[in-house]
Amino acid sequence: MKRIVQIIIILLISNPGLAQVISGKIIDKKGEPLPGANVFIEGSYDGASTDEEGKFSFASQLQGKQTLVVRFVGFREHRQEINMSHDSLIFNIVLRESSNQLGAVTITAGAFEASDEKKGVVMKPLDILTTAGGLGDIYGAINTLPGTQTVGEEGKIFVRGGDSYETKTFFDGMLIEQPYYSSMPDIPTRGRFSPWLFSGTVFSSGGYSAEYGQALSSALILNSEGLAEEDVSSISLMTVGLGASHTKRWENTSLSLSGGYTNLNPYFSLIKQEYEWETAPVGYEGSMVFRQKVGQEGMLKAYGSYGYGRSKLRYPGFDDAEELQSVDLIEKNTYFNTTYKGKTGKKWVTKAGFSYSDDVSDYEIDQDDLDERVKVAQVKYNMTYLDHDIYKIRFGGEFRHKKYSQIYLVDSLSHEYSTPFIDNLSAAFTELELTLGPRFAARIGGRFEYSSLLDKSNAAPRISLAFKTGEKSQISLAWGDFYQTPKDEFARFSPNLYYERATHYIANFQIMKNKRIFRIETYYKDYQNLVKFDSLYSPVPADYKNDGFGHAAGIDVFWRDESIPFLDYWLSYGYIDTKRNYLDYPVEAIPTFVSSHNARAVVKYILPKVNSLLGFTYTFASGRTYYNPNNENFLEDKTRAYHDLSFNISYLTSIWDNFTVVYFSIGNLLDRDNIFGYRYSNQPNEQGVYESFAVTPMSKRFIFLGVFISLTES
Amino acid sequence: MILMILSLFVSMGYSQSENYEKAMMKNLEKMDAAESPDDMQNAANKFERIAMAEKDQWLPWYYAAYASALKGYMGLGPDQLDQQLDKAQELLDKASELDANNDEIEVLQGFIYQARIQVDPQSRGQQYSMKANAAFAKASQINPDNPRPDFLIAQNLLYTPEAFGGGKEAACAKYQSAAEKFANFNPESDIAPNWGKEMNEQMMNRNCK
Numbered sequence: 001m002k003r004i005v006q007i008i009i010i011l012l013i014s015n016p017g018l019a020q021v022i023s024g025k026i027i028d029k030k031g032e033p034l035p036g037a038n039v040f041i042e043g044s045y046d047g048a049s050t051d052e053e054g055k056f057s058f059a060s061q062l063q064g065k066q067t068l069v070v071r072f073v074g075f076r077e078h079r080q081e082i083n084m085s086h087d088s089l090i091f092n093i094v095l096r097e098s099s100n101q102l103g104a105v106t107i108t109a110g111a112f113e114a115s116d117e118k119k120g121v122v123m124k125p126l127d128i129l130t131t132a133g134g135l136g137d138i139y140g141a142i143n144t145l146p147g148t149q150t151v152g153e154e155g156k157i158f159v160r161g162g163d164s165y166e167t168k169t170f171f172d173g174m175l176i177e178q179p180y181y182s183s184m185p186d187i188p189t190r191g192r193f194s195p196w197l198f199s200g201t202v203f204s205s206g207g208y209s210a211e212y213g214q215a216l217s218s219a220l221i222l223n224s225e226g227l228a229e230e231d232v233s234s235i236s237l238m239t240v241g242l243g244a245s246h247t248k249r250w251e252n253t254s255l256s257l258s259g260g261y262t263n264l265n266p267y268f269s270l271i272k273q274e275y276e277w278e279t280a281p282v283g284y285e286g287s288m289v290f291r292q293k294v295g296q297e298g299m300l301k302a303y304g305s306y307g308y309g310r311s312k313l314r315y316p317g318f319d320d321a322e323e324l325q326s327v328d329l330i331e332k333n334t335y336f337n338t339t340y341k342g343k344t345g346k347k348w349v350t351k352a353g354f355s356y357s358d359d360v361s362d363y364e365i366d367q368d369d370l371d372e373r374v375k376v377a378q379v380k381y382n383m384t385y386l387d388h389d390i391y392k393i394r395f396g397g398e399f400r401h402k403k404y405s406q407i408y409l410v411d412s413l414s415h416e417y418s419t420p421f422i423d424n425l426s427a428a429f430t431e432l433e434l435t436l437g438p439r440f441a442a443r444i445g446g447r448f449e450y451s452s453l454l455d456k457s458n459a460a461p462r463i464s465l466a467f468k469t470g471e472k473s474q475i476s477l478a479w480g481d482f483y484q485t486p487k488d489e490f491a492r493f494s495p496n497l498y499y500e501r502a503t504h505y506i507a508n509f510q511i512m513k514n515k516r517i518f519r520i521e522t523y524y525k526d527y528q529n530l531v532k533f534d535s536l537y538s539p540v541p542a543d544y545k546n547d548g549f550g551h552a553a554g555i556d557v558f559w560r561d562e563s564i565p566f567l568d569y570w571l572s573y574g575y576i577d578t579k580r581n582y583l584d585y586p587v588e589a590i591p592t593f594v595s596s597h598n599a600r601a602v603v604k605y606i607l608p609k610v611n612s613l614l615g616f617t618y619t620f621a622s623g624r625t626y627y628n629p630n631n632e633n634f635l636e637d638k639t640r641a642y643h644d645l646s647f648n649i650s651y652l653t654s655i656w657d658n659f660t661v662v663y664f665s666i667g668n669l670l671d672r673d674n675i676f677g678y679r680y681s682n683q684p685n686e687q688g689v690y691e692s693f694a695v696t697p698m699s700k701r702f703i704f705l706g707v708f709i710s711l712t713e714s
Numbered sequence: 715m716i717l718m719i720l721s722l723f724v725s726m727g728y729s730q731s732e733n734y735e736k737a738m739m740k741n742l743e744k745m746d747a748a749e750s751p752d753d754m755q756n757a758a759n760k761f762e763r764i765a766m767a768e769k770d771q772w773l774p775w776y777y778a779a780y781a782s783a784l785k786g787y788m789g790l791g792p793d794q795l796d797q798q799l800d801k802a803q804e805l806l807d808k809a810s811e812l813d814a815n816n817d818e819i820e821v822l823q824g825f826i827y828q829a830r831i832q833v834d835p836q837s838r839g840q841q842y843s844m845k846a847n848a849a850f851a852k853a854s855q856i857n858p859d860n861p862r863p864d865f866l867i868a869q870n871l872l873y874t875p876e877a878f879g880g881g882k883e884a885a886c887a888k889y890q891s892a893a894e895k896f897a898n899f900n901p902e903s904d905i906a907p908n909w910g911k912e913m914n915e916q917m918m919n920r921n922c923k
Contacts, residue, residue, distance in 0.1 A: 036752060038759035043767050045737055049759040052752075071762065073801045127837075229844040230851075249848075568836075606836065611875055652878065659878055 020084055023057035024091035026050045026070055034095060037072035042079075060084070074098055097438045108466065108476045108510050108519070112145050112203040112558075128195045131602055132615035133646030133667060135704060138201070139180075139191045142220065144600045146521075146556035146572035147205035150621035150642055151593045153676040153695050155188030156180055158593045159205050160525060161552025161578030162217030162502070165487055169220045170212060172301060172339045174355040175400070177376045179220075182331040182361040184313050186679075186695050187275070192333070197289065197303070198222045205556070206504040206523055207478025210429040210445035210462045211382070211396065216484045216502040216527075224301060227291045228254035236260075238706035239267050252293035259286045262309070271699050276314040278326060283309030298342030307333045316693055319682050328364040333357070351382040351396070367411035374488070375403045394445075395430040404488050417539070419492040423453035423485065431462075439468040451485055451499075458483040458499050473511035480504055486531045486544075493537075494544035501528045515562040525552040530582035550580025550588070569603040589635040592677060595621035595642070611652040619644045626677040629690040639677055645669040646702075659710045667702035737764055738773065738905040745781050754785040762805065773905060775809035776819060780909075783826050792833045799833075802826050817857035818907045824849035825866055843870060861895030864888045865910045872921065886922035889914055 026037045033054025040047020046060035060066075063084050068091065070078040075095040082089065127141065134140035139157050142148065149158040156164035169179035171193065183189040200223035208219045228247045236243040245258030264280040287305035294300055309331045314324040337355035344350050355378045363370040382396030405420040431445030443464040450457040462480030469475055483499040485491060508521040530548025538544070554576035562568045575597055581588040590596075601618040623638035631637055648665035668674070678692045685691055741764070745757035758781035765774035782802035786795050803826055810819050827846035831838050850863035868888035874880025892914050901908040 036755040036759070038762055040763045040766070045733075045760075045763055045767055047759070047763045049752075049756040069766070073797060229841075230848050652875075654878060657879060 019059045019061045020089055021057060021059050022046075022068070022082075022089040022091070023055070024093065026054045026056065026072070026093050026095060028075070028095055028097065034072055034075070037070055037075075037095070039068070039070050041082075042067040042069050070095060108474070108508055111208070112205070128201070130604055130613055130615055130648070130650060131617060132648040132665065133617035133619065133644065135190075135665060135702075136195060137190045138193065138195050138198075138220070138222070141195070142203050144570070144572065144602050144617060144619075145203060145205075146558050146574040146598070147218075147554075148574070148598070149593055149595060150598060150619055151676070152642070152674065152697055153186045153188060154593070155183070155190055157218070157220070159218035160523060160554060161550070161576055161580070161591070161594060162525075163591070163593065166215060166217035166484065166502075167220060168212070168215035168218075169222065171222050171303070171337060171355075172224050172353060173211070173221075173351065173380060173382070174337050174339065174353050174378055175212075175214060176335075176355075177357050177374055177402070178333060178335075178359045181307075181309065181333075182329060182359070184311060184327060184329060185315050186676075187313070187698060192305075192307070192335075193222065197224050199225045206525070207462070207464055207480055207506045209443065210431050210447040210460065210480075211394070213427050213429070213447050213449055213460070213482075214425070214484050216482050216500055217525075224289075224303065225291075226299060227252075227293060228256060228289075233711040234709060235711070236706060236708045239704055240264055254289075254291045256289040257286070260284065271701070271703060273699050274696050275698060276324065277312065278314060279310060279312035279328075281309060281311040283307060294340070294342060296343075298340065300338070300340050302336070302338040304336040305334070307331075316679065317681075320691075322681075322691065325366045326364075330360075330362045332360045334359075347386050349384040349386065351380075351384075353380045354378070369409040369411075370406070371408075372406045373404075377401045390435060392433040393431070394433070395428070397426070397428045399427075400425040404492060406488075406492060419539075421453055421488075421492050421495065423451055423491070425452070425485070426450045441466045449483060449499075453491060453495050454485065454497060454499065455495075456498055458501075469509075470511070472513045473509070476506075476508040476510070478504065478506040478508075490531045490533070490544050493539055494541040496541060497531060497544060498529050498546045500530050500546070500548075502526065503528075517558070517560045519556075519558040521556045523552075523554060523556075527551060527580060527582075530580065532582055533584060536584060548580065548582030548585075550578065550582060552576060552578035554578070566606040566608065567604070569601065571602075572598075572600045574598045586634050590625045592625050592627065592635065595624050597622040613650045613652075615648045615650075617644075617646045619646075624677060627680065628678065628692070629680050629684075637678075639675050642674050642676070643670055643672050644674065655709055661708045663704070663706045663708065665702070665704040668697070668700060671700075673700070734764070734768055734771070735903075735905055738777075742777070742905065745777065745784075748781075748784075751785050751788040751790070754781055754788060757781045758785065758805075765805075765808065770812060772809040772812040772816065772819070775805050775812070776822060776907070779803070779805035779809060779826070780822055780907075783822070783829055786829050786832075795829070796833050799826055799829055802829075815856060817853040817860045818862075820849045820853035820856065821860065821862045821866065821907075824853065824863070828866065828870055843874075846870065859895055859899065861892045861899050861914070862907075862910050864892035864895060865914045868892060868914075868917070872917070882921055886918070889918045889922055893918060 026034045026039065028034055035050055035052050035054060037050045038047065039050065039056045041060055041062055044060065044062055046058055046062065048056045048058040050056045065081055065083055068080050068082045070093055072095060074097065076098050078093055078095055128134065128138055129136055131141040131144055134144065139155065142157055147160050151158050154164060157167050158164050159167050169176045179191055180189045181192060202221040204219045204221065206218065212219045228249050230249055231247060233246045234244065241260060241262035243258065243260035245256060247254065247256040262281065262283045268277060268280045285305065285307035290302040292300040310329065312326060312328040315327050317323045317325040335357045337353065339351065339353035341351045358375045359373065361372045378398060378400045380396065380398035382394060384392055384394045386392050402423045408417040427447065427449045429445060429447040431443060434442045445462050447460045448457065460481040460483055464476065464478040466474055466476040482502045482504065485499060486497045491497065503526045505524045506521060508519065510519045527550040529546040530550060531544055531546060532548040533544045554574060556574045558570065558572045560570035576594060578594055579588045579590055599620040603616045605614045607614065621642040623641055625635040626637055626639060627635055628637045644667060646665065646667045647669055648663065651662040653660050653662065674697055676695045678694055680690045680692045741757055741760045748754040748757055758778050761774045761778035761781060765771065765778055768774060779802045782798060782805060786798040790798055806819065806822055806826065813819065824846040827842045827849060831842045847867065850867055853860055853863045868885045871880045871885040871888060872882065896911045896914060
């Protein structure tokens with residue numbers, strides 16, 4: 001008993017005497033001190049923060065071997081074993097920067113990214129909605145970025161000398177077969193998906209990841225929103241239709257249902273249309289968005305939609321431009337996808353997805369019937385291994401089953417042409433992302449595809465690199481091969497074709513400073529194996545060959561400034577030199593969708609006093625080539641330049657305590673008669689001249705008015 | 715003899731927990747007295763050290779997150795603010811791992827979301843207000859007597875235009891409701907969250923008279 005008391009007394013007395021002072025300095029790789037770092041002995045309260053000079057000092061009574069830990073924002077945690085019985089406990093520690101810190105290098109060659117969460121991106125989702133002239137369409141807003149062409153009669157995106165079919169859209173990683181509504185001749189179409197669905201958008205004008213295939217020129221990668229925040233109902237009243245939606249949020253689940261009805265009849269009766277409509281576009285649509293949180297970090301998403309649309313137009317005939325023929329279109333589209341993303345252990349991320357689409361487009365052209373139906377089912381699976389700071393390895397596979405059918409009933413011949421096909425496309429990819437410190441990053445990958453229809457495979461290597469050249473600036477390079485199965489309209493006649501191929505070379509410089517960004521990018525693209533034929537719609541397989549080719553070279557410049565309060569603007573300019581010999585081109589020529597110079601200015605200005613946001617978009621495109629059979633030289637005629645100034649205003653207010661946005665948009669403030677090109681009759685008239693008409697916007701001036709009301713409980 | 719050893723263990727155990735509370739109290743005072751971002755960082759670091767030592771206490775993580783978020787309000791630029799809030803979020807996530815259904819953690823979550831708005835009010839305003847309000851609603855659901863959700867909602871309403879249901883009148887109603895709850899609020903312990911009362915009074919005096 002006495003001894004125990006003695007021991008206790010000894011322990012009590014001796015303890016304070018054993019306190020050791022631990023001190024030192026925390027610096028970064030350049031030797032700069034790091035103030036505010038947390039230095040401590042693991043499992044105890046003993047520790048200190050570093051001062052202005054990166055120095056720290058604290059006392060501890062702990063004995064024996066201990067672990068000294070240093071933690072600091074933007075740097076990797078440092079741990080080291082120390083022995084408290086040593087005489088000298090002075091530590092000078094160099095912290096290594098964490099690669100996910102602010103301002104770390106990112107691969108930017110080719111890519112424009114819009115995100116709420118990530119830092120240092122070029123665009124935000126809200127920008128898509130508030131861009132004048134974009135009309136709330138994702139593709140309309142993307143069309144203000146450099147690298148895109150102004151092709152007003154299509155409404156689709158054409159990137160860096162590529163045709164519109166060379167750009168593919170991915171919804172949570174799943175390839176969308178029909179991203180646009182089916183279109184009428186020379187009437188611009190729109191994207192099917194509402195920009196509200198997505199919280200992150202990457203527009204890549206080249207050099208994209210090996211995860212994405214079947215796109216020769218460009219990938220638009222749309223990532224959908226997570227769980228809805230709260231219960232909300234909304235109503236939209238527009239000059240072109242009505243819509244309503246309801247969202248319900250539970251603890252780990254959310255569900256949104258929405259429906260819309262479009263009818264352009266009232267609008268067309270007010271605004272004079274250049275084309276003769278027998279039935280203005282009318283349609284309805286319903287969609288569902290489901291989210292389920294699975295465990296700590298897993299998320300299951302599902303989206304489904306069904307849409308129906310009809311329109312009927314009287315359009316100049318192919319044989320005689322004077323004589324109008326009627327084009328009647330009924331489209332029914334079903335789309336569904338579901339994806340799961342979750343963590344397996346600490347270092348594996350799994351992504352899995354399934355999608356299904358069924359699109360029926362029935363055209364009636366005078367007495368002839370053209371019914372097209374495309375069904376696609378896709379499964380995709382990705383695994384990513386993350387060693388959090390240095391490297392990431394991703395690999396995955398996908399399988400796409402596509403069933404295409406077209407039935408063309410020619411009334412005058414009483415003959416039915418049926419051209420169905422089935423294609424099973426299997427693909428695998430792997431990619432290594434290396435981050436060597438905050439100054440150098442590399443992405444090296446490859447993609448392999450096999451198409452059962454073509455009975456051929458392709459292997460596409462891709463490499464991207466990025467280096468920091470200064471604190472806020474970087475250079476990024478990309479090179480890669482891109483393959484695409486020939487378009488359905490050729491593949492259905494000729495299954496023995498080869499994949500079309502493009503090789504991209506891209507160099508990019510970017511500087512971001514004080515809410516200003518400047519980017520300049522130069523590229524060269526080499527096209528091989530493009531489909532060529534002598535006459536369109538030839539049913540003879542041997543008439544289609546892969547001997548088309550082409551090239552595109554250019555410079556894209558982008559400047560955005562958000563540093564001025566209430567003002568935000570961006571300027572983009574693209575110069576392109578491109579020629580190709582494909583389809584039925586007799587010689588290498590500049591395709592009709594290309595303007596050598598494209599310039600856009602987007603300005604947004606907030607008037608906080610009146611809760612309004614004003615937007616202006618100016619679009620300039622130099623003249624485009626058009627085919628004139630009266631000219632012996634192929635595609636040597638050019639239209640005059642295109643100019644457009646669009647304006648929009650969003651006024652935020654409340655109607656009976658419900659948050660309301662009133663949106664008004666108007667195009668062509670300069671009152672120009674814009675011409676996209678000319679169409680010629682197939683046959684010359686009596687004087688031996690081919691007659692033509694001009695392809696113009698649908699109406700001289702587009703006007704849109706909408707009221708969007710959200711009804712929340714609070 | 716056995717009694718002696720037992721009592722020794724008991725007293726050791728007691729002293730450790732006493733030590734924890736003492737350390738927390740001392741550091742809470744430091745946090746309240748912080749005048750510069752550096753002072754606040756020191757307090758946050760100390761809470762983080764306590765948190766790393768006390769494996770099953772959520773409060774030190776909570777305060778480390780709170781101090782980190784407060785530092786964000788001490789004059790950081792937008793980029794730094796975002797990074798600071800990332801840190802606060804990371805610390806708060808640790809707290810919620812230990813206690814998943816906690817009104818105070820939800821309150822602080824809403825507070826961090828509100829701070830995110832400062833980085834880019836124009837594009838983040840709506841989204842993060844919604845996120846913050848959802849967190850406050852959850853906090854009130856867990857504990858309807860917690861005054862902090864009303865106080866923070868009032869802070870947001872004060873700077874929201876009247877057209878969107880904000881303005882002084884709406885804010886004052888919430889400050890008032892918060893004040894009533896503050897008057898009846900008894901923290902669970904000396905170190906349990908108990909902030910906002912003075913600020914609520916100041917804001918009422920300034921705006922609601």
